[in-house]
Amino acid sequence: MRTVYVVVVSSVLAACGSIPQPERARVVQLGPSGEASENDLREGVRLLFDRPVVAAEEVGRDLPQAPVRFAPAVEGRARWIDRQTLVFTPTGTLKRETRYRVTLGAPLGPVDGGAAKVTVWSGEFVFERLEARRVAFAAPRESFQPPEPVLSILFNHQVAPAAVAKQCLFDGPAGAVPARLAAEGHDGAAATATVRLRPTKPLPAGSAHHFRCSAGLKGLEGAEGLARDVDAPFRTYGSLAVESMSPAGN
Numbered sequence: 001m002r003t004v005y006v007v008v009v010s011s012v013l014a015a016c017g018s019i020p021q022p023e024r025a026r027v028v029q030l031g032p033s034g035e036a037s038e039n040d041l042r043e044g045v046r047l048l049f050d051r052p053v054v055a056a057e058e059v060g061r062d063l064p065q066a067p068v069r070f071a072p073a074v075e076g077r078a079r080w081i082d083r084q085t086l087v088f089t090p091t092g093t094l095k096r097e098t099r100y101r102v103t104l105g106a107p108l109g110p111v112d113g114g115a116a117k118v119t120v121w122s123g124e125f126v127f128e129r130l131e132a133r134r135v136a137f138a139a140p141r142e143s144f145q146p147p148e149p150v151l152s153i154l155f156n157h158q159v160a161p162a163a164v165a166k167q168c169l170f171d172g173p174a175g176a177v178p179a180r181l182a183a184e185g186h187d188g189a190a191a192t193a194t195v196r197l198r199p200t201k202p203l204p205a206g207s208a209h210h211f212r213c214s215a216g217l218k219g220l221e222g223a224e225g226l227a228r229d230v231d232a233p234f235r236t237y238g239s240l241a242v243e244s245m246s247p248a249g250n
Contacts, residue, residue, distance in 0.1 A: 025053045025084075027104060030123040035227075037128060044076075044089040045102060052083035053118060059083060071101045096128035096157060097222030130219040131156045135211065135232040142234040147202035149234065150182045151211060157219045158191040167217040168230070170199045172209035177201055179211075191220055206238025 029048035032040040047068065059080045066078035068088050075092035094100070103122040138150040153164065161181055168179040182196035203209055213230035 024119045025049045025051050026119040027121045027123070030102065030125075033123055033125045035129055036125040041090060041094070041127075044087040047086045047088075047102075047104065047121075049084040049086075049118070054080050054083055056083060067104060069103045069105075071103070072098065074100065094127045095222050097126075097130050097219050097224045099124055099126045099222075099224050126224045127222075128157070129224050130159070130217070130226055132213065132226060132230045135230065137234060142232070144237050145234050147205050147236050148198055149203070149211075149236070150196060150198045151232070153195050153197065153213070153230070155193050155195070155219070157221065158193050159195065159217075159219050160189070161192060161195045162189065164195045164213065164217065165197060168197060168211070168213040170203055170209055170211055172203055173207050174204050177203060203236050205236050208233065208235050210234075 026049065027047050028050045029046070031046045031048075045068075059082055061079060063078045063080075066076065066088055067086070068078065072095065074090050074094060076088050076090040078086060078088045081087050088102075101122055101124045103120075104118065105120055132153055133156055134154045136152050136154070137145055138152075139145050149170075153168075165179050165181050170177040170179060177199045179197040180200045182198040197211075211230070211232040211234065213226070215227060215229050216225040217230075218225035
């Protein structure tokens with residue numbers, strides 16, 4: 001599980017500027033954060049505080065109302081698994097390729113005779129971001145491709161093939177050549193996780209090229225597309241020529 005530490009600085013001085021006040025508890029870890037998968041969320045969304053914020057008798061109980069809010073909204077239940085770790089377990093389905101913002105307010109519950117004072121905090125993660133998992137050329141070797149190579153891109157979710165073709169190109173010594181769907185008569189409307197593409201015109205022979213798809217290419221579910229460009233280098237073969245002959249000489 002990938003995590004990131006979030007530190008929030010809070011004031012330790014009273015409004016008058018002279019009398020120190022108890023420092024508020026703060027969130028020091030959100031898990032998952034950054035990129036999150038279904039596996040990451042099996043144990044829920046966890047917020048770790050820098051100190052105990054609830055009484056011992058509050059541990060292990062489902063809270064009547066979750067103290068965290070999600071945007072977009074997520075149904076779920078919350079409980080303390082220890083005095084300083086809050087876990088929110090989603091009961092609904094999260095939308096893939098979507099960025100979720102988690103916000104915590106105060107107070108949280110009874111501790112040391114009163115309500116725990118915490119710093120208002122927010123963090124975020126992207127759930128099941130679209131990924132291009134593999135680029136495979138139809139010809140066996142990337143270093144020996146025809147001037148009109150055919151390749152397949154495998155994504156982790158379904159995409160619209162026509163939209164993928166618009167975001168991809170073949171880049172080489174003659175400049176950028178747009179990509180098109182390799183299947184003749186395919187309108188690109190049917191959703192699929194594997195898209196076959198080829199250049200719209202032959203590429204220069206015997207030269208180095210890159211197949212590229214731009215970051216931000218989106219799937220069919222959410223607004224969060226590819227985090228980075230797809231870049232697959234390859235080389236086209238040159239004209240047929242005899243390089244050697246055996247036996248040689250008279």
